[in-house]
Amino acid sequence: MASAFEYAPAPESRSVVDIAPSYGLFIDGEFVEAADGKVFKTVSPSSEEVLSEIAQAGSEDVDRAVKAARKAFEKWSALPGSERAKYLFRIARIIQERSRELAVLETLDNGKPIKETRDADLPLVAAHFFYYAGWADKLDHAGYGANPKPLGVAGQVIPWNFPLLMLAWKIAPALATGNTVVLKPAETTPLSALFFADICRQAGLPKGVVNILPGYGDAGAALVEHPDVNKVAFTGSTAVGKSIARSVAGTHKKVTLELGGKGANIVFDDAPIDQAVEGIVNGIFFNQGQVCCAGSRLLVQESIQDELLDSLKRRLNTLRLGDPLDKNTDIGAINSSEQLARITSLVEQGEAEGAERWTASCEIPSAGYWFAPTLFTNVTQAHRIARDEIFGPVLSVLSFRTPDEAVAKANNSQYGLSAGIWTEKGSRILAVASKLRAGVVWANTFNKFDPTSPFGGYKESGFGREGGRHGLEAYLDV
Amino acid sequence: MSESATRLSVFKTYKLYVGGKFPRSESGRVYEVSDSKGKWLANVPLSSRKDARDAVVAARKAFGGWAGATAYNRGQILYRVAEMLEGRREQFVREVADAEGLSKSKAAAVVDAAIDRWVWYAGWTDKIAQVVGGANPVAGPYFNLSSPEPTGVVTVIAPQESSFLGLVSVIAPAIATGNTVVVVASEKSPLPALSLGEVLATSDLPGGVVNILSGKASEMGPHLAAHQDVNAIDLTGATEGDLARDLEIAAADNLKRVLRPRTEDFTESPGTDRMTAFLETKTVWHPTGSLGASGSSY
Numbered sequence: 001m002a003s004a005f006e007y008a009p010a011p012e013s014r015s016v017v018d019i020a021p022s023y024g025l026f027i028d029g030e031f032v033e034a035a036d037g038k039v040f041k042t043v044s045p046s047s048e049e050v051l052s053e054i055a056q057a058g059s060e061d062v063d064r065a066v067k068a069a070r071k072a073f074e075k076w077s078a079l080p081g082s083e084r085a086k087y088l089f090r091i092a093r094i095i096q097e098r099s100r101e102l103a104v105l106e107t108l109d110n111g112k113p114i115k116e117t118r119d120a121d122l123p124l125v126a127a128h129f130f131y132y133a134g135w136a137d138k139l140d141h142a143g144y145g146a147n148p149k150p151l152g153v154a155g156q157v158i159p160w161n162f163p164l165l166m167l168a169w170k171i172a173p174a175l176a177t178g179n180t181v182v183l184k185p186a187e188t189t190p191l192s193a194l195f196f197a198d199i200c201r202q203a204g205l206p207k208g209v210v211n212i213l214p215g216y217g218d219a220g221a222a223l224v225e226h227p228d229v230n231k232v233a234f235t236g237s238t239a240v241g242k243s244i245a246r247s248v249a250g251t252h253k254k255v256t257l258e259l260g261g262k263g264a265n266i267v268f269d270d271a272p273i274d275q276a277v278e279g280i281v282n283g284i285f286f287n288q289g290q291v292c293c294a295g296s297r298l299l300v301q302e303s304i305q306d307e308l309l310d311s312l313k314r315r316l317n318t319l320r321l322g323d324p325l326d327k328n329t330d331i332g333a334i335n336s337s338e339q340l341a342r343i344t345s346l347v348e349q350g351e352a353e354g355a356e357r358w359t360a361s362c363e364i365p366s367a368g369y370w371f372a373p374t375l376f377t378n379v380t381q382a383h384r385i386a387r388d389e390i391f392g393p394v395l396s397v398l399s400f401r402t403p404d405e406a407v408a409k410a411n412n413s414q415y416g417l418s419a420g421i422w423t424e425k426g427s428r429i430l431a432v433a434s435k436l437r438a439g440v441v442w443a444n445t446f447n448k449f450d451p452t453s454p455f456g457g458y459k460e461s462g463f464g465r466e467g468g469r470h471g472l473e474a475y476l477d478v
Numbered sequence: 479m480s481e482s483a484t485r486l487s488v489f490k491t492y493k494l495y496v497g498g499k500f501p502r503s504e505s506g507r508v509y510e511v512s513d514s515k516g517k518w519l520a521n522v523p524l525s526s527r528k529d530a531r532d533a534v535v536a537a538r539k540a541f542g543g544w545a546g547a548t549a550y551n552r553g554q555i556l557y558r559v560a561e562m563l564e565g566r567r568e569q570f571v572r573e574v575a576d577a578e579g580l581s582k583s584k585a586a587a588v589v590d591a592a593i594d595r596w597v598w599y600a601g602w603t604d605k606i607a608q609v610v611g612g613a614n615p616v617a618g619p620y621f622n623l624s625s626p627e628p629t630g631v632v633t634v635i636a637p638q639e640s641s642f643l644g645l646v647s648v649i650a651p652a653i654a655t656g657n658t659v660v661v662v663a664s665e666k667s668p669l670p671a672l673s674l675g676e677v678l679a680t681s682d683l684p685g686g687v688v689n690i691l692s693g694k695a696s697e698m699g700p701h702l703a704a705h706q707d708v709n710a711i712d713l714t715g716a717t718e719g720d721l722a723r724d725l726e727i728a729a730a731d732n733l734k735r736v737l738r739p740r741t742e743d744f745t746e747s748p749g750t751d752r753m754t755a756f757l758e759t760k761t762v763w764h765p766t767g768s769l770g771a772s773g774s775s776y
Binding site: 127143145238241242243245246249250252257259414429433436438439440441442443444445448450452453454455456458459460462463465468469470478 | 609614723726730731763
């Protein structure tokens with residue numbers, strides 16, 4: 001099958017990006033070494049090549065960065081909104097100008113296909129800054145009363161799956177509302193945040209308004225627990241989200257958490273099969289399935305299960321896995337060896353629990369971290385692969401007979417972030433959408449994002465919304 | 479009482495309000511409630527962990543129907559609560575005066591404000607979605623709408639001092655939007671809360687939407703805060719020692735939405751934040767197709 005779809009290599013050039021051999025922490029407008037001199041290496045997950053050596057923030061650095069952000073807060077929050085807006089517009093424009101460079105950088109550091117960083121991540125990053133730039137001088141009209149006030153210093157911890165996009169989701173609304181920021185990128189993907197620090201300098205952003213602290217979980221915890229942080233924003237695992245919720249108990253810190261998911265993608269018997277198949281593929285194999293809102297549970301109506309699965313498998317065998325910089329590549333590398341180990345272990349449990357595994361036939365490169373598109377049938381709701389977030393290119397297929405059963409199964413989860421509905425019947429879309437306990441419902445589409453559209457979960461997928469007018473609330477004292 | 483010396487009055491047995499019924503505590507325990515001068519008023523149920531769990535089961539059972547009711551219908555019912563309270567105004571004035579040590583006229587002002595609060599929230603049920611929801615102009619051929627939805631089962635630790643106006647001010651916003659609640663009434667002044675249950679039972683409010691427990695927040699709170707089938711917790715009345723912090727820690731276990739205690743003047747006009755505290759935002763996307771030059775794709 002795969003041979004029918006051979007493509008000549010079409011690699012995007014690496015020469016648009018110049019990665020320095022080492023980077024410091026970005027505190028108070030300067031790149032500095034960590035107080036204890038610690039460094040760590042960031043590698044390209046598709047080749048295991050070391051890309052750069054990065055200063056590793058510790059608690060002393062967190063304190064320094066929070067102090068810088070606190071110092072900058074007074075002036076930044078007092079600026080007219082129209083001036084803050086112009087800084088953000090500048091940043092949005094510089095991101096657009098440097099878009100190809102950043103896309104290649106992100107692909108190198110994260111492992112995701114250039115097709116995605118170029119066509120999804122970067123356009124959304126720029127759009128997010130552009131959107132929130134416009135809010136900065138219109139906060140009186142946002143529905144939170146007259147002259148709503150910022151909170152102060154925001155401590156933000158982001159994941160590795162959409163490094164620069166998650167940075168944009170955190171920093172753009174924070175700055176628009178007049179807060180200052182200390183942001184910790186994930187330890188496996190620090191580079192795009194450090195390039196963003198350079199963009200802040202190019203934009204002339206006042207020192208200390210944005211501080212970037214690459215580091216590990218200990219730095220994230222120190223930031224969240226720092227007594228002079230007024231706002232905590234976290235995107236990542238539900239387990240860490242819960243520990244953050246505990247650590248801020250009894251304080252006045254405002255918290256938003258965007259956590260895990262186990263999204264149900266429901267396909268009814270009247271759905272257009274070809275479109276549904278594309279939606280399923282996009283739902284679980286976009287970004288190698290390393291997406292909190294992935295449609296990782298396929299709920300298919302029993303009468304079309306065989307037909308749908310045949311089409312789906314046929315399609316999966318045409319996905320091209322390999323060099324993320326190749327413009328033809330559909331499936332890139334898994335972000336780290338740790339994540340690969342976690343995916344592998346959950347898949348082994350799926351097999352051990354009796355689910356039936358099917359994996360697309362594709363060649364796995366010899367270096368780097370890879371996992372071929374995989375689906376499981378004969379999955380019950382009790383199976384771990386139907387309950388736990390795998391965060392990888394692994395789809396669990398369950399079936400249903402009636403819409404009520406579909407809704408019950410979709411909602412049978414600790415999570416409530418996303419869901420999909422595929423049917424031609426409008427009334428069924430609206431009825432099912434209203435019963436799903438999920439923050440984002442995609443009907444006859446999946447994995448669509450926009451800065452104007454609020455995003456966030458029900459239940460253990462976290463609380464608060466990012467994006468849109470709703471996203472302002474997280475950074476205002478209201 | 480003085481002129482009725484020839485007739486012995488009939489005392490009321492104060493009972494819990496759970497699932498639309500009026501049970502005693504399964505534990506068989508009661509505690510004494512006195513007025514502000516220390517005069518005995520009643521023996522009320524000292525609710526147990528089991529009572530709290532039963533109340534959560536009742537609230538969960540009621541959630542689908544109440545959240546699924548039309549906003550208009552919820553508004554009608556909340557307005558009916560105000561009507562029923564108006565008719566029992568004298569009783570509540572007496573109970574509030576006893577509970578809070580207020581003069582008749584001050585207690586009457588409190589009760590009037592509480593009745594008016596039901597009217598305020600009755601009017602909100604079919605407006606909040608337009609105020610906090612709306613269409614999102616996404617950059618693509620998609621219809622995209624955000625709507626508020628109730629969080630689910632909310633545990634409310636009711637204010638300790640404001641035994642009636644404060645109580646109404648925390649219950650009404652939570653249920654106006656379709657949540658169901660388990661309320662732990664003011665420990666020292668639970669009588670207005672328990673009497674409110676009798677009003678709710680005759681206001682067409684479905685059983686289980688509001689469940690009222692009397693007893694100790696420090697005893698029931700930890701179980702309700704840790705309960706895996708509770709979605710949110712309002713800590714307004716958790717003012718004792720480290721109780722609010724401890725409950726917030728327990729609530730993190732299934733990431734309940736937490737409303738922390740704050741200084742609040744319940745006589746002031748409420749904003750919308752007690753409603754939005756227990757609302758989720760659901761955003762639904764759908765392709766719109768397009769009518770471009772390349773032809774119809776819808």
